[in-house]
Structures are given as C-alpha cells and as structure tokens.
Amino acid sequence: MSAELVNQPIHWVDNATxxxxxxxxxxxxxxxxxxxxxxxxxxxxxxxxxxxxNDGQANYLIDPLAIEDCSAFAEILLNPNIVKVLHSCSEDLEVFQYLLGVIPKNLFDTQIAAAAAGYGFSVGFANLVAAVLDKQLPKGETRSDWLQRPLSEAQVIYASIDVEYLYQLVSHLILKLKNLGRVSWVVDDCEQTLLAYAENQNIEQSHLRVKQAWRLKPRNLAALMKLAKWREQIAQQRDVPRNRVIKEHSLLDIAQMAPEHVGELRKFDGISERMIRSDGEKIIELVEEGLSIEEWDLPDPLPRPLSSAENNWSKKLRGVVVAFAEAENIAPELLLKKRDYEALTRALVKIDNPSTSAVDGVLKANLIGWRYDLLAELLAQAILNQTTDSASPEADS
Structure with missing residues (x-):
C-alpha cells in the first residue's frame, strides 16, 4: 500500500506520557x-x-496494547466541547465502553450525516469517500490482525487514511447539511444513537434479541427472560459470544417446552452433554422460576407480526413517505424504518374513531424530534384520507 495516500504526519503513540x-x-x-x-x-x-x-494536522495511532492507562483519552471522549467524528459508530462505542468505560459525548456520525445529505442510507466509508472526496480507499487491511506487533506498513497507512479522510469528509458534509437546513437532524439522530446504544446494554432486555419470542405465552416469556438474561451474564463472565453459551433457537425452544428435569435437555437441538453438565441444573432452575411468577408480575406478550390488513396499511404509509423522500432527495430509511411503520400501525389500530387530534396524538408519540415536524402533516392527511375511504388498519379476524 502506497504511503502517498497519507498526506499528514503519522505519530505512533505507545506510552502514557x-x-x-x-x-x-x-x-x-x-x-x-x-x-x-x-x-x-x-x-x-x-x-x-x-x-x-486526526486533529486536522496529523494522524495519531494510539496503541492500547502498550498503554496500560488510557484515561486521558477517555477525558477527550467525554469533553462535550469537542465534536467526535466517527463513521458507523456502533462497534466503536463498544470498544470505548469496554476499554475506557465511557461513551463519547458530542458525537457526529458521518454515516448518519451522509443519509441526511443525500448520499444514501447506511453508506460504507469507502463509498462515501469516493462520492465526496473522489478518492479510492484500499481494502486489503480490513480484516487483518490488529493485535500483531509490529503492525505492517500497510496497516499503519490504512489506519491513518481512515481518520485523515474522515476529518476531510466532515467539513464537506456539514457544509452540504447547512445548505439543506439539516444539521439539526444529524445532531438529534447522533444523540438518539447514543441513547439507543445505552438502552441496548440493558441486560433486562436481552430476550428482545430472540427471534420468534412473540409466539410465547406470558408465563413462557417470563422463562425466556430469565434464560436470556442469564445467557448474557454468562457470556460476559466467560468473555465468549452469546451463542457459545447457548444458541438463540435453543433458548426459545426450552422456554416454550419448559423441561422439568435436566435429562430432558438432551432432546433439544444444540444442547451438548458438556453444557448439560455445566449449566443444565441452572437452566432448569431458571425455567421453573419463570413459570412460577405470580400472575400480576407476568410480562405482557410481545407484539405479534402485523396482520395482512395491517401490513397493507403499513405499506401505504411507507409509500407516502418514500414518495416524499425521493422528491426531497432523502434516503427513505432515514425518515422511518420498518419498525416505525409497524409501531404507527399498531397505535392506529387502537383508535376507535380516527380524528385529527387522535391521529396527531399517535404521530407525536411515534415520530421523534424533527421527524414530527417534517412528516406529521403529510402522514395525518394520508391516514385520515384512508380511514375516510374505510381502509382502516383493522386486524384480520
């Protein structure tokens, strides 16, 4: 990889001083x-x-394997007066939290900014650099070993390019966002990204990762909640992927079938003898705890998939938003995602006699921040027109 790709000095930082x-x-x-x-x-x-x-003057490569105390950098991340620019930050947030025990303040994610600026939703860094800076990024080091020492010259250049070009990108994106009047969109969505990340770390919500959990009755769901929380705790304690503890589909099957004895676990796919010996008694204990919860403490069932009629309604709402997005050169997924349409539809089902005020209440509850200002009037008109035409989102019988 050519060093000519990097225009600014590279500083290797491998001690606390x-x-x-x-x-x-x-x-x-x-x-x-x-x-x-x-x-x-x-x-x-x-x-x-x-x-x-990258601070606009040079690239700094900090070696966390050599520096025992990186708390000085944690203070940088927590400084609300410094904008921290990242691209597609979700995995970086995990690194910061585990390594430094902090989540950055004043985050600016260029992937979110790119969507608001008209470059497409969830665009990759290399594609964004090509579109905005007209430069081609090398791909060879994407999956290389970043724990080896010393790093190869190619790795050092690759790592430096990332932040040097990222610094260049942000000024172009902010200028375009200012011209479009959309800077506040990105600021709000970056803040929501941090809030969503924090919420996703809530171990009490671990069962929401399990697909098909909506099929469970409340008592079996309570068992799944116990099992999923336990799996998360064990994965953290042993520092292994969740599925190395127990696979997702096995969790669901056990919660649904509710085995009463350790020996019954052998009939479940993905449950090994080793797992039965080490964790079998605990699994049965958790199932029993979930099933024995008092009636008033049982969880509400999870939302089921939309019915056919509800799906049609959801698609109509999406059609309205997509048409608007295309006219405004906005990625439709930036405005609303599938889960947003589903939440809107479920809320609309509960309205007996749709009125302007009732529909507006649903929209205020489901459209966050700038999305309400941008879409509320458009969606309200579409919803009221549809209900007038007797196409209400009633569930299939």
Missing part, C-alpha cells in the same frame, strides 16, 4: 476524527488493537 501530552493538546480542539481497530471472533468483548485520531 505521550498520550497525555497529545490529549492535553486536543482539549483545545473543536473537532477530532476518531476510529478504532479491534478483533472479536471468539470473545464477547471487542479487543482493541488501535485507536486512531
């Missing part, structure tokens, strides 16, 4: 481009191999 010096320097910055390289194939937690920073 260096890191503290640079972090003191960065405290005066208004904006930093940040990225991470990590490995995670056989572990629950990501293993950080590299932290990259």
């Amino acid at each position: 260096q890191l503290q010096t640079y972090c003191k320097q960065w405290q005066a910055c208004k904006l930093l481009a940040v990225d991470t390289e990590f490995m995670r194939s056989q572990t629950y937690y990501p293993i950080a191999g590299l932290l990259q920073v």
Whole structure:
C-alpha cells in the first residue's frame, strides 16, 4: 500500500506520557476524527488493537496494547466541547465502553450525516469517500490482525487514511447539511444513537434479541427472560459470544417446552452433554422460576407480526413517505424504518374513531424530534384520507 495516500504526519503513540501530552493538546480542539481497530471472533468483548485520531494536522495511532492507562483519552471522549467524528459508530462505542468505560459525548456520525445529505442510507466509508472526496480507499487491511506487533506498513497507512479522510469528509458534509437546513437532524439522530446504544446494554432486555419470542405465552416469556438474561451474564463472565453459551433457537425452544428435569435437555437441538453438565441444573432452575411468577408480575406478550390488513396499511404509509423522500432527495430509511411503520400501525389500530387530534396524538408519540415536524402533516392527511375511504388498519379476524 502506497504511503502517498497519507498526506499528514503519522505519530505512533505507545506510552502514557505521550498520550497525555497529545490529549492535553486536543482539549483545545473543536473537532477530532476518531476510529478504532479491534478483533472479536471468539470473545464477547471487542479487543482493541488501535485507536486512531486526526486533529486536522496529523494522524495519531494510539496503541492500547502498550498503554496500560488510557484515561486521558477517555477525558477527550467525554469533553462535550469537542465534536467526535466517527463513521458507523456502533462497534466503536463498544470498544470505548469496554476499554475506557465511557461513551463519547458530542458525537457526529458521518454515516448518519451522509443519509441526511443525500448520499444514501447506511453508506460504507469507502463509498462515501469516493462520492465526496473522489478518492479510492484500499481494502486489503480490513480484516487483518490488529493485535500483531509490529503492525505492517500497510496497516499503519490504512489506519491513518481512515481518520485523515474522515476529518476531510466532515467539513464537506456539514457544509452540504447547512445548505439543506439539516444539521439539526444529524445532531438529534447522533444523540438518539447514543441513547439507543445505552438502552441496548440493558441486560433486562436481552430476550428482545430472540427471534420468534412473540409466539410465547406470558408465563413462557417470563422463562425466556430469565434464560436470556442469564445467557448474557454468562457470556460476559466467560468473555465468549452469546451463542457459545447457548444458541438463540435453543433458548426459545426450552422456554416454550419448559423441561422439568435436566435429562430432558438432551432432546433439544444444540444442547451438548458438556453444557448439560455445566449449566443444565441452572437452566432448569431458571425455567421453573419463570413459570412460577405470580400472575400480576407476568410480562405482557410481545407484539405479534402485523396482520395482512395491517401490513397493507403499513405499506401505504411507507409509500407516502418514500414518495416524499425521493422528491426531497432523502434516503427513505432515514425518515422511518420498518419498525416505525409497524409501531404507527399498531397505535392506529387502537383508535376507535380516527380524528385529527387522535391521529396527531399517535404521530407525536411515534415520530421523534424533527421527524414530527417534517412528516406529521403529510402522514395525518394520508391516514385520515384512508380511514375516510374505510381502509382502516383493522386486524384480520
């Protein structure tokens, strides 16, 4: 890989004194481009191999394998006066949380910005660099070993390019967003990304990862909740992927069939003798706990898939939004996602006599922030027109 791709100096940071010096320097910055390289194939937690920073003047490659105390960088991430620019940040947030124990403040995600600026939804970094900067990124080091030392020259260049180009990208994107009047969209959505990430870490919600869980009756769902929470705790304790503890479909089957004895676990697909010996008694105990919950403490059933009639209604709402998005050169998925249409439809089903105020109440409850201002009037008109035409989203009988 050619070093000519990098235009700014590269500083390798592998001791705490260096890191503290640079972090003191960065405290005066208004904006930093940040990225991470990590490995995670056989572990629950990501293993950080590299932290990259660009301050507009140089590329800094921080070695978390060599620096025992990276708390100075955690302070940078927590500084609300510094914009931290990342691209598609969800995995980076995991690295920061596990390595540093913090979630960044004042985040700006260029993938979200790209969608608002008209470059498409969920666009990859290389494609965005090509579209905005007219530069081609090398791909060879994407899956290389970031825990090896020393890193190869190609790895060092690849890691530096990421943050150098990321810093260049953000100024172009912000200028375009300002011209479109959409900067506040990205600011709001980045804040929502951080809130959603924090909510996703709630171990009490682990059962929501299990597909088909909506099929369970409340008592069996209670058992699944116990099992899913336990699996998450064990995966964290052993630092292994969730499915190495017990596979998702096995969790669902056990909660549904509710075995009463350890020996019954042998009939479930994916349950090994080793697992039965180490965790069998605990699994049966959790099932019993879930099934024995008092009636008033049982969880509500999870939302079922939409009926045929409801699906048709949801598709009509999506058609209205997609037409608007195309006219405004906005990625439709940025405006509303599938789960948003489903939530709207479920809420509309509960309205006996749709009225302007009732529909507006549903929209206020389901359209977050700028989306309400942008879409409420459009959707309200479509909903009221449909109900007038007797095409209400009633469930199939």
